[in-house]
Amino acid sequence: MKFFQKMTNRGKKMKKEMSFWVAIIPLVVMIIVMGITVVGLKQGPHIPLIVGTTTAALVAWRSGFKWSEIEEAMYKGIRLALPAVVIIILVGLTIGAWIGGGIVATMIYYGLKIITPSLFLVSITLICAIVSLAIGSSWSTMGTIGVAGMGIGLSMGIPAPMIAGAVISGAYFGDKMSPLSDTTNLSAGLTNTDLFVHIRHMFYTTVPGLLIALGVYAFLGKDFGKNGLDTADIEQTMGALQDNFVISPFLLLIPLLVIILVAKKVPAIPALIIGISLGFASQVFIQGGSFAEAVQALQSGFVIDSGNEMVDNLFNRGGLESMMYTVSMTIVAMTFGGVLENTGMLEAIVKQILKLAKTAKTLVASTVVSCFATNATCSEQYISIVIPSRMYAKAYQEQGLHSKNLSRALEDGGTLTSVFIPWNTCGVFILGTLGVHTFEYAPYAVLNFVVPILSIIYALTGFSITKLTSEEKLALEQQEEAAVNQ
Structure with missing residues (x-):
């Protein structure tokens, strides 16, 4: 005392x-x-x-x-993260419901069908993109579909770094663009940007990045696949999916409905709740699961024992409890950010950086570079989003830039570049999972280095950089005034 x-x-x-x-x-x-x-x-x-x-x-x-002021600084930081926490929890429920309802299995099943021997690198990129988009996790995609793709590609004589690069590009495209992804929700939540506004704004950099990557893989892979494709592993996986799930193209209507809701600008929370409800109903009425199993999928995740290791690794996941690691990390990180921001430390650091970034163009470029630097120094992609998000939030507002510019820059510079740091958790995971060192696959992880470059080019040219409207500026000022008066 x-x-x-x-x-x-x-x-x-x-x-x-x-x-x-x-x-x-x-x-x-x-x-x-x-x-x-x-x-x-x-x-x-x-x-x-x-x-x-x-x-x-x-x-x-x-x-x-005073200590009371320091505590209040922590609580302010946590309060900023609460919208993101709610979305992250709903994402966990969505993953459990969609896996249990056979929606993810259906998406993967039809995705596996597009593999062709002459375009293996293109095919594995697209498959990983589809799977990661469906489940919102690049790591799970690389650890399952990616591992299978490595085995198939090596049997065709394709160099391991090329296969790994294609797997990484596809997995991170889906992770970045999926409303189920924790980093996507984190970037949107910490910058106070609507989730689907954030995703739509990322189309400008991420879709061209994927198209460039696919073009490179089509060129690199044109001489491979002449020995034919051993489809035994793929057929075994597809068979396991059919044995354990009701596979129907009608199940694709559920994610399609969510996409339509997004296009109609329905807010993220009701859109996700609709997706969760339909997935829950699919598990009970289409897959034949009990209500208890459907509730378990929402709470602790879906459980399956198919006898196929890849299928089991991919589908034993989801649920509210699976998101507690991310939720706790978000709260702890925002406690740290709250103290830095509300005691003036962050302002002192940003002042030095903004001496070099005096315009809106250089501000966005500086954000991308800062995210990469945070990945290199802090060894964790989550931190590369959290710290810059608080460092630059006020500067973007002062420059009259919409928060979606910041949220996109965080993903372009933070989420994607984490794979290029050997001591970053992402680089360590990929080495352990795909068996390829960072420096070997780096030249072939095309999407991951093209998108940050595009982001910087867009910033310097002003392309797709959105300014705040007068109404939006007024709303932000009113929010700040309300926060001060709390």
Whole structure:
């Protein structure tokens, strides 16, 4: 108790403006602990973020902030993340419902049918894109379809780095564009951007990136596949899907309906609830599952024992509980960001960066580069979204830029570039899963380096950069005023 009384008394001192060198202390500490924990100890990013938050709190206290003010700074950060937390929870429910309802199985089944020997690299990219789009997870896609694709491609004499690059490009396209993806929801939520507005804005960079990647893979793969394609693994997987699910093209109407709702600008929460309800009904009335099994799929995820390892790995997932890692990471990260932002540390850091980014064009480009730098220093793609989102939010508003520009830049520079850092969790996962080192597959992960380049080019030319309307500026000002008065 005496300790906290001392901290409170300490806070009575006059608060002073943070200097850049003081403000970066928590970041430096967090980065060092992150490297030791994630790279050295192979653990998650939560504890390093808590250490960073503790360091930031101590720095703020030493700078004259009361402990009650520091706590309120933490809570403000958490409140900003609450919309994203709600969406992430609904995403977990959607994954469980769609797997249990056979919707994901149907999408994968018809996706596997498009494989052709002469365009294997193109085919595996598209299949991974479809699967990742359906389940919202690049890691699960790479760990299942990607592993199978590696075996099939190697049997055709295609170099492993090429196959890995195609798998990564497809998996990250689907992950980036899926409303079920945690990073997509995180980017939208932390920037206070409507989920589907965010996804639509990413079309400008991500779809051209995919088309360029497919063109490169068509060129690289034209000389492969002459020995024919061993379809035994594919047929076995498709057989397992048919044995365990009712496969019907009519089930594709459910994701199609969600897409239509998105096109009609229905808000994310009701659109996802409709998708969840239809998936739940499909599991009970089409797949023949019990109500208890359907509820279990929503709570703890779908459970299957098909005898096919790839199918089991892909479909044993989903549910509310599967999202608790992401939810807890979001809350801890926003606690850290809340202290940095509301005690002036973030402002001191951003001031130095904005000396180089004085215009809207250079601001977006700086965001992309900052996200890549965060991936390299913090070894975690989630952090590459969280920290820059809070660093640049106010600057975008001051430049009159819509928040969807920031959310897109976070994904272009953060989500996609994580695969190029060998010590990043994504690079480590890919090496362990696909068996190819980062530096080997990097030249062939075309989508992942083309999209950030396009994003920077768009920023410098002004193409697809959206300004705030006068009504939107007024609404933001009213929100800020309301927040201050809370």
